[in-house]
Amino acid sequence: MALSLDDIRRLFGKHGSIAYSGEPVTQLQHALQSAALAEEAGASRELVVAALLHDLGHLLNLQGETPSKRGIDDLHQYYALPFLRPLFSDAVLEPIRQHVDAKRCLCAIDPLYHARLSADSVRSLQLQGGVFDDEAAQAFLAKPYANDAIALRRWDDEAKDAHRVTPGLPHFMEMAADVALSRS
Numbered sequence: 192m193a194l195s196l197d198d199i200r201r202l203f204g205k206h207g208s209i210a211y212s213g214e215p216v217t218q219l220q221h222a223l224q225s226a227a228l229a230e231e232a233g234a235s236r237e238l239v240v241a242a243l244l245h246d247l248g249h250l251l252n253l254q255g256e257t258p259s260k261r262g263i264d265d266l267h268q269y270y271a272l273p274f275l276r277p278l279f280s281d282a283v284l285e286p287i288r289q290h291v292d293a294k295r296c297l298c299a300i301d302p303l304y305h306a307r308l309s310a311d312s313v314r315s316l317q318l319q320g321g322v323f324d325d326e327a328a329q330a331f332l333a334k335p336y337a338n339d340a341i342a343l344r345r346w347d348d349e350a351k352d353a354h355r356v357t358p359g360l361p362h363f364m365e366m367a368a369d370v371a372l373s374r375s
Contacts, residue, residue, distance in 0.1 A: 222245075296337075
């Protein structure tokens with residue numbers, strides 16, 4: 192079943208107040224901060240929308256708060272894709288799909304990256320397959336949209352500030368409407 196833009200708004204309205212896995216922000220705050228960081232960095236509108244929606248799978252496949260503490264990988268990076276595919280191009284979908292592998296890659300290529308991960312990100316990293324070896328990291332970096340996924344991953348890691356002020360959901364949903372394949 193495809194989601195419409197209104198469905199996405201409703202999901203954030205219904206589940207956006209859920210805590211973001213052991214972090215001091217809600218799911219909605221995390222999404223808005225990720226999108227705001229992307230916009231501030233001058234990212235394309237598609238990548239800003241990807242930043243907004245990268246964790247939508249958590250809202251579609253509710254597993255309770257901090258599922259990684261219970262050994263659950265909800266595969267959120269894949270879960271939302273069938274719902275979003277009719278609405279957005281690969282420029283939005285691929286960074287979403289690849290943002291977990293981007294974390295695995297960054298841990299392999301950036302010696303300081305792993306040390307900056309939150310406790311939940313470290314826990315989920317193990318559930319998600321752990322750090323890439325050199326060959327897997329190089330293969331990831333060769334993929335289309337890998338650089339976008341890495342940028343998204345860095346915004347994702349930074350978007351956990353309980354005091355960060357961002358534009359509201361309507362601002363980013365307007366951008367989503369602009370890049371949507373069909374007006375829903």
